[in-house]
Amino acid sequence: MPRDYVSRSDSRRRHDGIACLAPRGVTRRDALRLLMGAALGAAASSALLPVSALSEPSTQQKLDAAQMSYEQAQAELEAIGNEVADAAAQLSQTQAQVSDLTEQVSQKQSEIDAKQDQIDETQSQIDQKQDDIDAKQAEIERRQKALGDRMSSSYKAGSTSTLDLLLSSATFEELTSNIYYLDKVSEADREMIDGVKTLKAELEQDKADLEQAKADLETQKAELETQKAELEEQKAELEELESQQAAELEAVRAKQAEAEDLVNNLDSQVKELMAQRDAELLAAQQAAQEAQQPDEVIITGSGSLAAVQSATYSTPSPGSGLCAAWVSNVFRNAGIGSFYGNADDMYYRWCGYSTSQIQPGMIIAVNTAPFSAAAVIYGHVGIYVGNGTVRHNRSGVVRSDSLSSWVSMYSATATVRCGWLGGVALS
Numbered sequence: 001m002p003r004d005y006v007s008r009s010d011s012r013r014r015h016d017g018i019a020c021l022a023p024r025g026v027t028r029r030d031a032l033r034l035l036m037g038a039a040l041g042a043a044a045s046s047a048l049l050p051v052s053a054l055s056e057p058s059t060q061q062k063l064d065a066a067q068m069s070y071e072q073a074q075a076e077l078e079a080i081g082n083e084v085a086d087a088a089a090q091l092s093q094t095q096a097q098v099s100d101l102t103e104q105v106s107q108k109q110s111e112i113d114a115k116q117d118q119i120d121e122t123q124s125q126i127d128q129k130q131d132d133i134d135a136k137q138a139e140i141e142r143r144q145k146a147l148g149d150r151m152s153s154s155y156k157a158g159s160t161s162t163l164d165l166l167l168s169s170a171t172f173e174e175l176t177s178n179i180y181y182l183d184k185v186s187e188a189d190r191e192m193i194d195g196v197k198t199l200k201a202e203l204e205q206d207k208a209d210l211e212q213a214k215a216d217l218e219t220q221k222a223e224l225e226t227q228k229a230e231l232e233e234q235k236a237e238l239e240e241l242e243s244q245q246a247a248e249l250e251a252v253r254a255k256q257a258e259a260e261d262l263v264n265n266l267d268s269q270v271k272e273l274m275a276q277r278d279a280e281l282l283a284a285q286q287a288a289q290e291a292q293q294p295d296e297v298i299i300t301g302s303g304s305l306a307a308v309q310s311a312t313y314s315t316p317s318p319g320s321g322l323c324a325a326w327v328s329n330v331f332r333n334a335g336i337g338s339f340y341g342n343a344d345d346m347y348y349r350w351c352g353y354s355t356s357q358i359q360p361g362m363i364i365a366v367n368t369a370p371f372s373a374a375a376v377i378y379g380h381v382g383i384y385v386g387n388g389t390v391r392h393n394r395s396g397v398v399r400s401d402s403l404s405s406w407v408s409m410y411s412a413t414a415t416v417r418c419g420w421l422g423g424v425a426l427s
Contacts (some may be wrong), residue, residue: 002246050195059280063273070266077259084256087249094242101235108228117219129207135199143192291347305361306424307334312383312391312398321374322397323381327363327393330383331421339422343379344368351417355407358418360386364406366414380410 057065137226248341311334332338341349347365358364362384369375382392391398392404401409407416420426 059277061271063270063277065328066266066270066273072268073259073263073266077256077263080252083252084249087245087252093248094238094245098235098238098242101231105228105231105235106419108224108231112224112228115217115224119214119217121223122210122217126207126214127211129203133200133203133207134182140197141198145414178238217395220231249381291369295417299366303336303361304334305425306343308336308361308383309385310334312385315398317393317396317398321372324378326398327345327383327421331424336424336426337422343381344377346381346421347417348381350421350423351419353418355416355418356404358384359426360384361420362418363421364390364403364416364418366410366416369378369410370413373416379414382406413425 042308104170190264221240308330311330315326315330315333318329324346326342328339339346346363347367350363351365355364363381364384365381367379368377369380372381379394380394382390384390384403388403390401390403392401392406393399410416415422
């Protein structure tokens with residue numbers, strides 16, 4: 001079908017008197033290209049200028065530098081976080097060792113105290129044995145003195161006393177009895193002295209045994225005290241290490257706090273630069289769009305509205321995020337033609353009407369939408385099929401929404417516009 005080239009005023013009289021805006025605007029990518037081109041041009045020009053004439057870095061360059069600094073600071077913060085975790089783990093391990101050694105020292109002290117109690121008890125027994133030995137020694141001395149006195153008295157009296165006792169016996173039986181008596185007295189004295197000496201010897205042996213036991217206990221106590229001293233020395237070393245590790249952990253945490261402050265400041269700086277860049281992009285986009293207003297609109301022809309309406313129900317979704325591809329497939333399946341580009345291309349190229357002027361068969365689009373990262377950049381597009389219904393491919397599903405709900409949903413961040421795709425008016 002031949003193309004008709006008409007002026008802007010003539011085009012307003014066509015399509016049932018609907019006013020048509022510029023068919024091709026400037027997309028965000030165009031604005032970004034303009035900014036990048038301007039930045040490259042400025043960079044090339046700056047190479048020819050003296051240092052004093054160099055311009056300030058662009059916002060994008062500042063943003064790139066800030067983002068790089070932010071990423072480096074974030075990586076440094078993560079590394080410091082690992083250091084903090086390692087230092088905390090080492091300190092916790094040392095504290096556990098100190099606690100274990102403290103328990104061991106306490107246990108050794110309990111054993112030492114128990115040994116001391118045994119030593120004290122043994123010493124008490126030794127003291128008691130000594131008292132018994134002293135008493136027996138006194139008894140031996142007393143009995144030896146009594147025997148000595150009797151022998152001395154007998155010596156002074158001479159042997160006549162014993163002889164008189166024997167000669168005074170009136171009968172043989174009395175003589176025998178007196179001799180037996182004298183023998184028994186001497187034997188009793190000897191047995192008494194021997195018995196006391198034997199008991200004293202036993203007491204002295206018991207005392208010696210107790211003193212040996214006490215010496216053994218003293219040796220065991222000394223060994224325990226040596227072990228305790230070694231444990232206390234280890235504990236002191238670990239406590240010194242614990243103090244050093246605590247100081248190191250505190251220093252690393254202070255370093256971590258400084259890194260967090262730096263990351264937070266850089267994050268704020270990046271956000272501010274991103275907002276500034278977006279504002280500059282939007283301003284450049286608007287300025288470029290205003291600068292590119294053609295003098296005429298190209299009308300390519302007409303097509304079947306019924307075919308497009310039918311194709312909106314028979315054409316499947318090509319996938320999630322492919323709203324413009326689905327619209328292109330609908331028009332190709334309806335035999336209208338092949339039209340390419342993403343949603344914001346169609347928005348700036350063909351959507352020159354407000355939604356109050358929408359007609360069945362028109363596409364309806366926005367240049368940005370907040371529902372996904374791709375939608376923010378490329379926008380969204382659908383087809384108005386009449387009777388207040390819009391068909392569109394969203395999240396991989398072809399669905400129908402009312403015109404009012406579609407406009408309400410997508411007008412939050414952009415102006416909803418409509419128009420004839422490819423300049424083909426459907427009827």
